[in-house]
Amino acid sequence: MELNVLSLLGKQFVRRISTSACACGKRNFKKFPIFNKRGTRDFKARQAKNPHPDVPIHTYGVRPIGYKSGTSFVTIKELIPEMIVPDLTGFKLKPYVSYRVNDIVQPPMTPEELFGAVYVKKIAEDFKSGKLGPDNEPLEPSPEERLTPEEAKEKVLSIRSDIV
Template structure:
Protein backbone atom coordinates (compact mmCIF):
# COMPACT_ATOMS: atom_id res chain seq x y z
CA UNK A 1 0.00 0.00 0.00
CA UNK A 2 1.48 3.32 -0.99
CA UNK A 3 1.69 6.11 1.53
CA UNK A 4 -0.31 8.65 -0.44
CA UNK A 5 -3.23 6.34 -1.07
CA UNK A 6 -3.48 5.47 2.62
CA UNK A 7 -3.41 9.18 3.45
CA UNK A 8 -6.30 9.82 1.07
CA UNK A 9 -8.44 7.65 3.31
CA UNK A 10 -8.24 10.21 6.10
CA UNK A 11 -9.65 13.01 3.94
CA UNK A 12 -13.41 12.99 4.29
CA UNK A 13 -15.00 12.35 0.95
CA UNK A 14 -18.27 14.19 0.33
CA UNK A 15 -19.80 13.49 -3.00
CA UNK A 16 -23.24 13.37 -4.49
CA UNK A 17 -23.64 10.25 -6.50
CA UNK A 18 -26.65 8.49 -7.86
CA UNK A 19 -24.73 5.55 -9.20
CA UNK A 20 -25.02 2.12 -7.74
CA UNK A 21 -21.33 1.52 -6.87
CA UNK A 22 -21.06 4.27 -4.27
CA UNK A 23 -24.46 3.36 -2.87
CA UNK A 24 -23.19 -0.16 -2.44
CA UNK A 25 -20.00 0.96 -0.78
CA UNK A 26 -21.84 1.67 2.43
CA UNK A 27 -22.38 -2.00 3.09
CA UNK A 28 -19.41 -3.52 1.36
CA UNK A 29 -16.56 -1.33 2.44
CA UNK A 30 -15.24 -3.66 5.11
CA UNK A 31 -14.24 -6.51 2.83
CA UNK A 32 -13.02 -6.65 -0.75
CA UNK A 33 -15.29 -8.08 -3.46
CA UNK A 34 -12.95 -8.35 -6.46
CA UNK A 35 -14.33 -7.99 -9.98
CA UNK A 36 -17.96 -7.91 -8.86
CA UNK A 37 -18.68 -4.22 -8.58
CA UNK A 38 -20.05 -1.83 -11.16
CA UNK A 39 -22.64 -1.69 -13.92
CA UNK A 40 -23.24 -4.36 -16.50
CA UNK A 41 -21.41 -2.33 -19.14
CA UNK A 42 -18.40 -1.93 -16.90
CA UNK A 43 -18.23 -5.62 -16.14
CA UNK A 44 -18.54 -6.38 -19.85
CA UNK A 45 -15.55 -4.17 -20.53
CA UNK A 46 -13.61 -5.82 -17.70
CA UNK A 47 -14.23 -9.26 -19.23
CA UNK A 48 -13.05 -8.07 -22.67
CA UNK A 49 -9.55 -7.67 -24.05
CA UNK A 50 -9.12 -4.07 -22.83
CA UNK A 51 -10.23 -3.92 -19.18
CA UNK A 52 -10.58 -0.45 -17.69
CA UNK A 53 -9.21 -1.55 -14.31
CA UNK A 54 -6.72 -4.24 -13.53
CA UNK A 55 -8.43 -7.61 -13.17
CA UNK A 56 -7.89 -9.00 -9.68
CA UNK A 57 -6.95 -12.66 -10.05
CA UNK A 58 -6.43 -13.02 -6.30
CA UNK A 59 -2.82 -14.05 -6.62
CA UNK A 60 -3.50 -16.94 -9.01
CA UNK A 61 -1.53 -17.03 -12.24
CA UNK A 62 -3.05 -17.79 -15.62
CA UNK A 63 -2.33 -21.19 -17.08
CA UNK A 64 -3.15 -20.19 -20.65
CA UNK A 65 -4.76 -17.48 -22.73
CA UNK A 66 -8.05 -16.71 -24.53
CA UNK A 67 -8.06 -17.06 -28.30
CA UNK A 68 -11.23 -16.33 -30.29
CA UNK A 69 -13.38 -16.98 -27.25
CA UNK A 70 -11.65 -20.24 -26.39
CA UNK A 71 -9.17 -20.89 -23.66
CA UNK A 72 -5.85 -22.30 -24.82
CA UNK A 73 -3.98 -24.17 -22.13
CA UNK A 74 -0.19 -23.76 -22.14
CA UNK A 75 1.64 -26.56 -20.28
CA UNK A 76 4.67 -24.32 -19.75
CA UNK A 77 2.52 -21.86 -17.81
CA UNK A 78 1.51 -24.49 -15.27
CA UNK A 79 4.03 -24.59 -12.44
CA UNK A 80 5.76 -27.92 -12.02
CA UNK A 81 7.28 -28.77 -8.68
CA UNK A 82 10.46 -30.80 -8.96
CA UNK A 83 11.21 -32.68 -5.77
CA UNK A 84 14.68 -34.19 -5.46
CA UNK A 85 15.07 -37.80 -4.41
CA UNK A 86 15.75 -37.79 -0.67
CA UNK A 87 16.36 -41.50 -0.03
CA UNK A 88 19.93 -41.16 1.25
CA UNK A 89 19.66 -37.64 2.61
CA UNK A 90 21.18 -37.32 6.07
CA UNK A 91 19.37 -34.09 6.88
CA UNK A 92 16.32 -34.28 9.13
CA UNK A 93 13.63 -31.68 9.81
CA UNK A 94 15.31 -30.15 12.87
CA UNK A 95 18.81 -29.33 14.05
CA UNK A 96 19.94 -30.82 17.34
CA UNK A 97 20.47 -28.32 20.15
CA UNK A 98 23.85 -29.96 20.69
CA UNK A 99 25.10 -28.59 17.38
CA UNK A 100 27.15 -25.43 17.69
CA UNK A 101 25.66 -22.23 16.31
CA UNK A 102 27.06 -21.47 12.86
CA UNK A 103 27.62 -17.81 12.09
CA UNK A 104 28.48 -17.33 8.47
CA UNK A 105 29.16 -14.20 6.47
CA UNK A 106 27.15 -13.41 3.37
CA UNK A 107 28.29 -15.05 0.13
CA UNK A 108 29.20 -12.08 -2.02
CA UNK A 109 29.79 -11.54 -5.73
CA UNK A 110 33.46 -10.98 -4.95
CA UNK A 111 33.73 -14.47 -3.40
CA UNK A 112 31.99 -16.02 -6.41
CA UNK A 113 34.40 -14.23 -8.75
CA UNK A 114 37.36 -15.46 -6.71
CA UNK A 115 36.10 -19.04 -6.75
CA UNK A 116 35.37 -19.12 -10.49
CA UNK A 117 37.97 -16.89 -12.15
CA UNK A 118 40.90 -15.99 -9.88
CA UNK A 119 42.86 -19.25 -10.12
CA UNK A 120 42.85 -19.18 -13.93
CA UNK A 121 43.85 -15.51 -14.02
CA UNK A 122 46.83 -16.15 -11.73
CA UNK A 123 48.10 -19.14 -13.72
CA UNK A 124 47.60 -17.26 -17.02
CA UNK A 125 49.56 -14.33 -15.63
CA UNK A 126 52.43 -16.54 -14.50
CA UNK A 127 52.59 -18.37 -17.83
CA UNK A 128 52.30 -15.16 -19.82
CA UNK A 129 49.01 -16.11 -21.44
CA UNK A 130 47.52 -12.65 -21.07
CA UNK A 131 47.58 -10.01 -23.79
CA UNK A 132 48.54 -6.38 -23.19
CA UNK A 133 45.06 -5.41 -21.96
CA UNK A 134 45.02 -8.30 -19.48
CA UNK A 135 42.58 -10.44 -21.47
CA UNK A 136 43.31 -14.19 -21.68
CA UNK A 137 44.70 -15.59 -24.91
CA UNK A 138 43.08 -18.98 -24.26
CA UNK A 139 39.80 -18.07 -22.52
CA UNK A 140 37.98 -20.75 -20.55
CA UNK A 141 34.27 -21.53 -20.85
CA UNK A 142 33.41 -19.16 -18.00
CA UNK A 143 35.58 -16.39 -19.41
CA UNK A 144 33.89 -16.65 -22.79
CA UNK A 145 30.42 -16.27 -21.27
CA UNK A 146 28.68 -13.08 -22.38
CA UNK A 147 26.12 -11.27 -20.17
CA UNK A 148 23.18 -11.92 -22.53
CA UNK A 149 24.12 -15.61 -22.78
CA UNK A 150 24.19 -15.86 -18.99
CA UNK A 151 20.74 -14.28 -18.73
CA UNK A 152 19.42 -16.62 -21.42
CA UNK A 153 20.83 -19.64 -19.56
CA UNK A 154 19.14 -18.52 -16.35
CA UNK A 155 15.83 -17.85 -18.11
CA UNK A 156 15.94 -21.23 -19.84
CA UNK A 157 14.95 -22.76 -16.49
CA UNK A 158 11.55 -21.09 -16.72
CA UNK A 159 12.27 -19.06 -13.63
CA UNK A 160 10.85 -15.55 -13.60
CA UNK A 161 13.54 -14.08 -11.37
CA UNK A 162 15.32 -12.38 -14.24
Protein backbone atom coordinates (compact mmCIF):
# COMPACT_ATOMS: atom_id res chain seq x y z
CA MET A 1 0.00 0.00 0.00
CA GLU A 2 1.33 3.35 -1.01
CA LEU A 3 0.73 6.53 0.98
CA ASN A 4 1.03 10.05 -0.40
CA VAL A 5 0.85 13.01 2.01
CA LEU A 6 0.33 16.58 0.89
CA SER A 7 0.08 19.54 3.22
CA LEU A 8 -1.37 22.84 2.18
CA LEU A 9 -2.00 25.83 4.48
CA GLY A 10 -1.69 23.70 7.57
CA LYS A 11 -4.06 20.98 6.35
CA GLN A 12 -2.87 17.56 5.56
CA PHE A 13 -4.32 15.57 2.67
CA VAL A 14 -3.71 11.85 2.56
CA ARG A 15 -4.19 9.84 -0.60
CA ARG A 16 -4.33 6.11 -0.30
CA ILE A 17 -4.23 3.55 -3.09
CA SER A 18 -5.64 0.10 -2.43
CA THR A 19 -4.43 -2.95 -4.32
CA SER A 20 -7.24 -5.25 -3.09
CA ALA A 21 -10.48 -5.67 -5.07
CA CYS A 22 -13.28 -3.31 -4.20
CA ALA A 23 -15.98 -4.94 -2.00
CA CYS A 24 -14.31 -8.33 -2.50
CA GLY A 25 -15.90 -8.81 -5.91
CA LYS A 26 -19.50 -8.14 -4.77
CA ARG A 27 -21.62 -5.92 -6.98
CA ASN A 28 -24.76 -4.01 -6.18
CA PHE A 29 -27.17 -5.35 -8.81
CA LYS A 30 -30.25 -3.91 -7.06
CA LYS A 31 -29.69 -0.78 -9.12
CA PHE A 32 -30.07 -2.81 -12.29
CA PRO A 33 -33.34 -4.79 -12.13
CA ILE A 34 -33.53 -7.80 -14.40
CA PHE A 35 -37.13 -8.28 -15.44
CA ASN A 36 -38.72 -10.87 -17.70
CA LYS A 37 -37.04 -10.03 -21.01
CA ARG A 38 -33.70 -8.93 -19.63
CA GLY A 39 -30.91 -11.29 -18.73
CA THR A 40 -29.31 -14.25 -20.42
CA ARG A 41 -31.08 -17.33 -21.73
CA ASP A 42 -29.71 -19.29 -18.81
CA PHE A 43 -31.15 -16.76 -16.34
CA LYS A 44 -34.57 -16.91 -18.06
CA ALA A 45 -34.55 -20.71 -17.99
CA ARG A 46 -33.73 -20.75 -14.25
CA GLN A 47 -36.46 -18.16 -13.56
CA ALA A 48 -39.00 -20.27 -15.49
CA LYS A 49 -38.19 -23.43 -13.50
CA ASN A 50 -37.61 -21.95 -10.05
CA PRO A 51 -38.25 -18.18 -9.82
CA HIS A 52 -36.08 -16.29 -7.37
CA PRO A 53 -38.24 -14.41 -4.81
CA ASP A 54 -36.06 -11.28 -4.92
CA VAL A 55 -36.40 -10.89 -8.70
CA PRO A 56 -39.91 -9.57 -9.42
CA ILE A 57 -41.89 -10.77 -12.40
CA HIS A 58 -42.81 -7.63 -14.28
CA THR A 59 -46.39 -7.66 -15.61
CA TYR A 60 -46.13 -4.45 -17.71
CA GLY A 61 -49.28 -2.98 -16.11
CA VAL A 62 -51.56 -5.97 -16.80
CA ARG A 63 -53.77 -6.87 -13.85
CA PRO A 64 -53.58 -10.49 -12.64
CA ILE A 65 -56.54 -12.81 -13.26
CA GLY A 66 -55.96 -14.85 -10.11
CA TYR A 67 -53.52 -15.49 -7.28
CA LYS A 68 -50.63 -17.80 -6.49
CA SER A 69 -51.31 -20.51 -3.89
CA GLY A 70 -48.10 -22.33 -3.07
CA THR A 71 -46.62 -23.40 -6.38
CA SER A 72 -49.86 -23.30 -8.39
CA PHE A 73 -51.76 -20.37 -9.88
CA VAL A 74 -55.48 -20.17 -9.09
CA THR A 75 -57.55 -18.41 -11.77
CA ILE A 76 -60.61 -16.41 -10.67
CA LYS A 77 -63.31 -16.39 -13.36
CA GLU A 78 -64.67 -12.98 -12.31
CA LEU A 79 -61.28 -11.29 -12.90
CA ILE A 80 -61.10 -12.36 -16.55
CA PRO A 81 -62.28 -9.46 -18.74
CA GLU A 82 -65.35 -10.26 -20.82
CA MET A 83 -65.91 -8.43 -24.08
CA ILE A 84 -69.59 -7.92 -24.88
CA VAL A 85 -69.96 -7.02 -28.55
CA PRO A 86 -73.39 -6.49 -30.12
CA ASP A 87 -74.38 -8.27 -33.32
CA LEU A 88 -74.15 -5.63 -36.05
CA THR A 89 -75.46 -7.65 -39.00
CA GLY A 90 -77.64 -5.45 -41.17
CA PHE A 91 -76.48 -2.29 -39.40
CA LYS A 92 -76.43 0.56 -41.91
CA LEU A 93 -74.36 3.19 -40.11
CA LYS A 94 -70.62 3.18 -40.33
CA PRO A 95 -68.51 3.16 -37.16
CA TYR A 96 -66.63 6.37 -38.01
CA VAL A 97 -67.82 9.80 -36.91
CA SER A 98 -65.96 12.70 -38.48
CA TYR A 99 -64.28 15.27 -36.26
CA ARG A 100 -65.75 17.96 -38.51
CA VAL A 101 -69.27 17.27 -37.22
CA ASN A 102 -70.66 20.21 -35.25
CA ASP A 103 -71.26 19.66 -31.54
CA ILE A 104 -74.93 19.28 -30.64
CA VAL A 105 -75.80 21.09 -27.44
CA GLN A 106 -79.23 20.14 -26.12
CA PRO A 107 -80.56 21.12 -22.69
CA PRO A 108 -82.19 18.43 -20.54
CA MET A 109 -85.86 17.73 -21.30
CA THR A 110 -88.49 19.33 -19.10
CA PRO A 111 -91.59 17.37 -18.08
CA GLU A 112 -93.67 19.42 -20.54
CA GLU A 113 -91.34 18.53 -23.44
CA LEU A 114 -91.40 14.85 -22.45
CA PHE A 115 -95.23 14.89 -22.31
CA GLY A 116 -95.30 16.57 -25.72
CA ALA A 117 -92.92 14.02 -27.21
CA VAL A 118 -94.76 10.97 -25.86
CA TYR A 119 -98.50 11.73 -25.49
CA VAL A 120 -99.51 14.83 -27.53
CA LYS A 121 -99.58 13.03 -30.90
CA LYS A 122 -101.95 10.32 -29.60
CA ILE A 123 -104.20 12.85 -27.81
CA ALA A 124 -104.40 15.04 -30.95
CA GLU A 125 -105.32 12.01 -33.13
CA ASP A 126 -107.99 10.90 -30.63
CA PHE A 127 -109.42 14.46 -30.52
CA LYS A 128 -109.56 14.80 -34.31
CA SER A 129 -111.19 11.40 -34.79
CA GLY A 130 -113.64 11.91 -31.89
CA LYS A 131 -112.32 9.00 -29.80
CA LEU A 132 -112.33 10.95 -26.50
CA GLY A 133 -114.93 10.24 -23.83
CA PRO A 134 -116.91 12.73 -21.71
CA ASP A 135 -113.99 13.32 -19.30
CA ASN A 136 -111.51 13.61 -22.20
CA GLU A 137 -110.34 10.06 -21.59
CA PRO A 138 -109.55 7.89 -24.65
CA LEU A 139 -112.27 5.44 -25.69
CA GLU A 140 -109.62 3.12 -27.19
CA PRO A 141 -106.58 3.47 -24.87
CA SER A 142 -103.16 2.19 -25.90
CA PRO A 143 -101.42 -0.45 -23.72
CA GLU A 144 -99.34 2.30 -22.07
CA GLU A 145 -102.46 4.29 -21.23
CA ARG A 146 -104.08 1.26 -19.57
CA LEU A 147 -101.25 0.91 -17.03
CA THR A 148 -101.84 1.98 -13.46
CA PRO A 149 -99.21 4.25 -11.87
CA GLU A 150 -97.78 1.31 -9.89
CA GLU A 151 -97.51 -0.90 -13.00
CA ALA A 152 -95.87 1.93 -14.95
CA LYS A 153 -93.31 2.44 -12.16
CA GLU A 154 -92.52 -1.31 -12.03
CA LYS A 155 -92.09 -1.35 -15.83
CA VAL A 156 -89.66 1.57 -15.73
CA LEU A 157 -87.66 -0.01 -12.89
CA SER A 158 -87.46 -3.35 -14.73
CA ILE A 159 -86.23 -1.62 -17.91
CA ARG A 160 -83.69 0.36 -15.88
CA SER A 161 -82.38 -2.82 -14.16
CA ASP A 162 -82.06 -4.56 -17.57
CA ILE A 163 -79.91 -1.70 -18.86
CA VAL A 164 -77.63 -1.66 -15.84
